[in-house]
């Protein structure tokens with residue numbers, strides 16, 4: 001069978017929802033460049049069948065850039081002494097959540113470095129206050145915590161948790177996150193699923209030492225975990241980290257991973273990540289046409305936003321309301337609409353193939 005027949009067959013298999021093997025996934029990731037459009041188109045159709053044409057919004061507040069970890073890839077790493085650190089006050093966080101509510105965005109993502117100043121009690125208090133004052137659906141993304149912390153967060157009112165596994169290779173994971181172990185990360189993710197959180201995981205694409213086989217294992221892990229949300233973004237080198245200067249301009253491969261994630265996991269919520277938008281002016285719209293169905297506008301107050309410097313050139317520095325207006329018109333330009341409801345993951349009945 002020619003390569004072309006093989007890829008065509010794989011895409012037919014994927015579109016109708018037959019399971020893809022590890023070998024199939026690797027073949028899709030490695031297929032020659034001219035197959036990208038076909039792969040994206042099939043993922044786009046599966047996204048439409050499974051999730052509809054609407055795009056869901058999550059408003060993100062990056063409330064602390066203090067971090068006790070030293071991940072080699074991240075600008076917030078503890079050893080980066082050139083970063084000016086901040087913590088938003090509780091009042092500032094609540095006021096920002098209210099702003100999100102006012103804009104009509106129904107969910108808030110609270111993200112930070114691993115900062116023990118924000119103790120379990122402090123975070124629980126925040127969750128309770130945000131819930132009481134805004135009723136927003138709350139997603140936490142504050143790194144690894146114990147299962148009992150996760151339970152406390154849930155009891156306080158948190159509904160969702162984002163914890164990217166970053167890479168499914170135990171060796172690469174250990175290298176890029178000194179002192180950390182992939183097993184522990186995966187255990188956290190299983191606890192979250194077990195507790196009933198809508199659980200998000202995901203990876204970075206283009207890490208030094210990463211192979212297509214590792215990327216296939218990332219995708220298989222996402223599927224096996226039965227993750228509800230998937231954050232898939234390109235690695236972008238930060239100048240004040242050990243990975244400075246390792247260029248990654250491979251937006252194409254990231255989009256392929258997004259597309260294969262859609263083919264494999266069918267009805268998950270997949271954001272068009274800010275990192276993709278940073279790497280390419282059309283990155284966000286391209287992802288939305290390659291399987292993604294969520295956008296996460298950044299509501300972090302202007303005085304702090306640029307200091308949440310996980311990678312350089314983070315876009316989306318406009319005031320949030322302007323961003324929403326711009327988003328609306330961008331989204332309309334590709335024939336889609338924004339849905340201002342919470343957008344829980346739901347199992348949709350199989351609706352056949354639409355063209």
Ligand code: SAH
Pocket residue numbers: 073074075111112113114141142143144162163164166203204233234235236237238275310311
């Ligand atoms: N401290 C928490 C959440 C903040 S970091 C945690 O680590 O889980 C949020 C995400 O930023 C990480 O999951 C990682 O995938 C992403 N990130 C960090 N540095 C990056 C870089 N240089 N390029 C692309 N994404 C990066």
Ligand code: SF4
Pocket residue numbers: 067068069070071074075076077078112113114143310
């Ligand atoms: Fe800290 Fe998360 Fe950055 Fe690692 S990726 S240094 S845990 S903020």
